[in-house]
Amino acid sequence: MREHEARGKKPNIVFIIADDHRFDGIGAYGNQVVQTPVLDGLAAEGVRFASIYTMGGQTAALCVPSRACLLTGTNVFRATVTEKEVTLEETENPQLWAINPSCPTWPEVYQREGYRTFGTGKWHNGNGSFARSFSDGANIFFGGMGEHIGLPIHDYDPNGIYDSDQAATSEKFSTELFAEAAVDFIQQYKEEEPFVLYVAFTAPHDPRTPPQAYLERYPSEDMPLPGNFMPEHPFDNGELHVRDEQLASFPRKPEEVRRHLAEYYSMITHMDEQIGRIVQALEETNQRERTIIVYTADHGIALGQHGLMGKQSLYEHSLHIPLIMQGPGLPKGKEVCGLGCQIDIFPTLCELTETPLPRTVEGKSMVRMISGEAMAARKNVFAAYKNVQRMVSDGRWKLIRYFRSGGAGTNRTQLFDLYNDPGETCDLAEDPAKREQLQRMEHELLAWQQSVEDPILHERGEKG
Template structure:
C-alpha cells in the first residue's frame, strides 16, 4: 500500500455504538447512510473487540487502549479496579496516538469527550474546542471547556454549552476544518457522547423509529440466567426487571434514533472536508469505545463480554485504501493505534501490545491474530478465535457477587450466543484449547488486579 504521510486524519469515536448497529454491517433496522458510504469507500473490520476494563465505566479504559495501543494492565497507573483513578488515568510515561502524531509534525486538535485524565490530554493536543472531561451528561446541557494552553482544565472553567451534544461537537469540528490554514497535516479527534443514554435524539430523528416496528433480537431474555457479577450496575437499572418486551422495543428505537442522528452529523463533517477540497487526502477513522446490550441476554449495559458489548465498529477510509472490503478477521482495539500510525507513516513507540492491521488492509494477510481476549472487572474473562468463544465467570472476592461457571458458543452457527455448549462432551476439546489460550493471556499480565485467579485448564473440570 502506498503510504500517504501527509494525509490528514479525522478520528471519530462514538460512545456505546454496538458493532452490528450499522446498516452496511447487516442491520435491517438502523439507518446509517453516511457510515454505510464510508464502509463502501474503505475497509471495515467486523470483528474488532475491546480489551476490557476493571470498572463499570468502560468508556475510559477502552479509550485508553485505543490511544495507547496497550492493554489496560499496562496503560493505566494501577490495576486495582476499586478506585476510579485506576480506571481512567493513563501512565505519564505511556505515549498516546495523538501525542505521537503531534511529535511527528501533525497539528492535533480535539473536540468532544475525553474520558481519561487531563494530563494525558494536555500532552496529546495543541488545540481543541468544546472539550468534555466526563463520562456522560444531559445531551442538551453539556459542561464543556475551551482549550487551556496550561493543560490544567480546572472545573471552574466549565460552562454549559448551548445545543445538543452531537450538534455541538459537529459544529466545532466543522469550524476547525473550515478555518484550517496550516501547511502541515492535522489530526482531528472528534469524540461524540452519542449514542450513550439518555436516548433523547432531536426531531425528526426521535420519531424515526416506531417501537411497534422493532423486532426483538434472537437473544432477548427477560433476565440474565445467572449472576454475572454486576447485575446491579447503573446501566442495568435503565429498564425494569424482568425486561418487558414493549419497553425494550422503545429503548431500541430511541437508541437507533441517536445513532441515525449522529450519522447525519458525521455527514456534515465529510461535507466540510469536501468543501475544503481535502476529502480525498484525509484518512477517516470511525470506531466506538464499546457496544451495548439494550435487552440482549436480559442485560441493558456494556458490563459483560457478550458480542453485543465487546464488539465495536472499525471503519477506515482514505487515500490508497481498498474500497468496499469488510474484513471478518478478529482484532483488538489495541491494534487501532499501530494501524493509524502506519497509515500516517509514523513510527510506533518502542513498546506496544497492539499489532498493525495494515497487512490485512493491503490484502497481504487474512489476519494478524488467531485469538482475542477481553476482561471485565474481576468477574468475567473471554477468549475467541472468531468461531468458538469461551466466557469464564468468577465469583468476586471483593464484592461476593458472580458465579463460578463458564459458557461456550459457536459463533458461526449461533452468532446471537443463545446456545451454551459448555456441557456438551463433544466440545471439551474447544474448551480446553481456549482455556489454555486464555490462561496464557492472563499470565502475560502477571500484575493483573490482586485477587483475580488465573484460569487454569483444571478450572473447567467442574463445569463439564
C-alpha cells in the same frame, strides 16, 4: 507508491469515536432498521472491519479503559494508571481516569511528528493526557456522561489545567456541538502541516434523548426484538445490578426494550447526519482526498440481549465494535473479516502514514489484512471485566469464564460456537463432544492472563 507519497505530504486523520455504538448498529454491518447513510457511504468507499473487539476493563465505566487502550495501543491492565478493580463511584475520581503516563497516546505521537492535533468532544482519561495529546481543541467535555444539552464544556487551555469552575454549560445538543467544532476547525485550517482531528461523541450513550424529528423515524412498536432477547440473565454474572442494568424494569419487558432500541437508533441516525457535516467540510475545503477518516466506538451495549441492558459483560454485543477506515492508501469497498483488537488501530494508522511506532505499543498493524496478505492480526482476542469475568475467542470458539467476587457472581464457564450461534444462546461447555475446544480455549485464556499479569491470578493464587 501511496498517494500521499506522490504528493510529498502525509495524509490528515479525522478520527471519530462514538460512545456505546455496537458493531451491528450500522446499516453497512447488516442492520436493516437503523438509518446510517453517511457511515454506509464511508464503508462503501473504504474498508469495513468485521471482527474488531475491545478488551473490557476493571470498572463499570468501560469507556475509561477502552479509550485508554485505543489511545495507547496497550492492554487493559497497562493502559491506565490503575490495574485494580475500580467501582463506578471510584471512577468519578479524575486520578483514576488517567492514562498510564509511560504510554504515549497516538495523537501525542503524531504531534511530535509535526501534525497539528485538535481534540473535541468527550475525554474521560484525565486532563493531563489531553494536554499531552492535542495542540488545539474546542468544546471539550471532561467526564463520562451527562445530559446532551447542558454539558460542562471547556475551551482549549494551552496550559492544560482545565479547572472545573472554568467550564461553560453547553446550550446545543452534544452531537451537534462537537460536530460544529470539527467543521469550524476544518474550514479554518490553512496550515501546511497535516492535522489530526479527534472527534469524540457522547452519543448514542444514555440519556438517549434525541431531537424529536429523529425519534419519529423509529416508532417503538416497529422495533424488532433481538433474537437473543431474554427477560432476565440466566445466572448471576457478577454485575446484574450495576447502574446500566437499572435503566429498565426487571424482568425485561419487550415493549420497554423496543422503546430503548428506538431511542438508540434515533441517536445513531442523528449522529450519522452530524458526521456527514464533517465529511462535507472536508470536501468543501478540498481535504477529503488527502484525509484518512476513521470511525469506531469505545464498546457496545446489550439493550435487551441476554436479559441485559448495559455493556458490563463479555458477550458480543458489548465487546464487538465497528471500525471503518476510508481515504488515501486504502482500498474501496473492502470487507476485512479477520480478528483484530481495538489496540491494533494505533499501529495500523502509524503504518498507513509511515509514522514511527513507540515501543510501548502492543497492538499489531492490520495493514496486511487490508491488502489481503494476512487473514488476521491475531489468533485470539481477549477481554476482562472487573474480577468476575474473563473471555477468549478465536473468531469461532468463544469461552467466557465467570468468578465469584465480593458475594456476587457464579463460578462457571460458557462455550459458544459463534459460526452456528452468533447470538450466544447455546452454551456448549458441558457438551462432551466439545471438550477439546473447551480445554484449548481455557489454555489460551490462562496463557494470556499470565502474559499480561492479570491481577485476578494474584488475587486467587492461580499460576497455572
